[in-house]
Amino acid sequence: MHPIISKIYCVFGFITCSWIIPIPFLIIRPIVKQISNSDFCSLCGTLKYIIMDHWLNAKVVIVKGAPMKTGFILPNHRSFADFIIDPGYSNGCGIGRWEAFWCLLPTYWLGLIDSHCLSFTRGQTDRHQLYTRCKHHFNTTTDRPLVVWPEGTRLKYLGLKSPNSIKRLFKPGLLKSIWEDAVATLTYKPLIGVGGWEAGKIDIPVQHPVQVMISNNKEVLLNEKKLHVQRGVEIQIVFGDPIYPADYETFDQFIDAIACEWYTAYKLAHDI
Numbered sequence: 001m002h003p004i005i006s007k008i009y010c011v012f013g014f015i016t017c018s019w020i021i022p023i024p025f026l027i028i029r030p031i032v033k034q035i036s037n038s039d040f041c042s043l044c045g046t047l048k049y050i051i052m053d054h055w056l057n058a059k060v061v062i063v064k065g066a067p068m069k070t071g072f073i074l075p076n077h078r079s080f081a082d083f084i085i086d087p088g089y090s091n092g093c094g095i096g097r098w099e100a101f102w103c104l105l106p107t108y109w110l111g112l113i114d115s116h117c118l119s120f121t122r123g124q125t126d127r128h129q130l131y132t133r134c135k136h137h138f139n140t141t142t143d144r145p146l147v148v149w150p151e152g153t154r155l156k157y158l159g160l161k162s163p164n165s166i167k168r169l170f171k172p173g174l175l176k177s178i179w180e181d182a183v184a185t186l187t188y189k190p191l192i193g194v195g196g197w198e199a200g201k202i203d204i205p206v207q208h209p210v211q212v213m214i215s216n217n218k219e220v221l222l223n224e225k226k227l228h229v230q231r232g233v234e235i236q237i238v239f240g241d242p243i244y245p246a247d248y249e250t251f252d253q254f255i256d257a258i259a260c261e262w263y264t265a266y267k268l269a270h271d272i
Contacts, residue, residue: 051084052084052085052088056221056222056229056231056233057231057232058221058231058232058233058234058235059232059233059234059235060085060089060234060235060237061234061235061236061237062089062236062237062238062239063236063237063238063268063269064238064239064265064268065211065238065239065240065241066239067089067090067091067092067145067211067213067239068145068209068211068242069142069143069145070138070142070143070144070145070208071145071146071208071209071210071211071242072134072145072146072147072148072178072208072209072210072211073086073090073092073145073146073147073148073210073211073213074148074149074150074210074211074212074213074258074262075090075147075149075212075213075214075215076149076151076155076213076214076215076262076266077149077151077152077153077154077155078154078155078156078218078219079154079218079219079221079222079223079224080222080224081218081219081221081222082149082154082218083096084222085215085218085221085235085237086147086149086213086215087147089237090145090147090213090239091143091144091145092144092145092146092147093117093118093137093141093144093145093146093147094117094118094147095118095120095130095134095146095147095148095174096117096118096120097120097121097122118133118134118137118146120133127173127174127176127177128177130173130174130177131174131177131178131181134146134174134208135181138208145211147213148174150170150171150174150175150258151166151169151170151171152171154219155169156219159270160262160263160266160267162263163256163259163260163262163263164259165263166259166262166263166266167255167256167258167259170255170258170259172251172255175210175251175254175255175258176251178208178210178245179245179248179251179254180251181207181208182207182208182244182245182246183245183246185206185207185246186207186246207244207245207246208245209242209243209244209245210242210243210245210258211239211240211241211242211243212238212239212240212243212258212261212262212265213237213238213239213240213265214237214238214240214262214265214266214268214269215235215236215237215238215269216235216236216269216270217233217234217235217236218235220233221233221235236269237269238265238266238268238269239265240261240262240264240265241261243257243258243261
């Protein structure tokens with residue numbers, strides 16, 4: 001495709017998929033929900049059916065694992081395609097800055113309806129406030145994991161030499177709140193004893209696991225900085241094993257476990 005044509009196609013596709021398409025989906029969604037349990041009119045359904053399968057004609061293959069039903073999904077951050085692929089193929093709720101969602105307002109509305117979007121304002125929302133909102137999400141939504149990009153920004157590294165190569169790139173804020181809450185919750189000793197759990201007098205403490213999700217070629221599919229799209233790209237996704245934060249005595253050990261799982265998944269996804 002000629003570079004100029006590619007740029008026009010990219011801009012037109014972005015406007016169409018983020019502004020024009022979601023509006024009729026918002027209108028017909030109640031009707032579809034009345035006659036079918038299909039997720040076609042949900043945000044994830046829209047992303048997969050309209051954008052990935054038809055506009056971009058991407059070939060997405062999950063080569064290992066499956067997404068958790070709850071907890072935190074940790075994908076690699078490569079391009080704007082992340083916001084299509086990562087929530088779409090994990091059935092997750094994407095956590096992102098309000099400024100980014102404002103550019104995709106009808107899409108954001110569609111995501112809010114099915115608990116697929118959680119926004120925050122950078123510089124005004126600290127990690128404790130954000131984690132409180134995450135816990136509210138888990139209390140109200142039982143089958144929708146939260147998608148968090150722990151690198152913080154889109155990183156274009158071409159390879160990883162060891163788990164330490166990625167560990168130093170993590171933004172620890174929300175990850176630290178996840179670990180702190182799990183440790184604090186599971187070390188709490190109720191005075192009423194084991195019988196209290198059975199009698200339902202207090203809530204059974206839970207922890208929220210994290211799961212690495214690594215995929216390749218997302219920046220090939222869509223490069224927003226160069227306004228370039230490429231149709232028919234094959235993308236492999238690797239889901240790691242769930243990591244339970246309370247299994248680790250220190251936060252550093254928890255981060256080490258994530259980095260090791262990340263490195264293994266990255267090697268598998270990029271060596272295919």
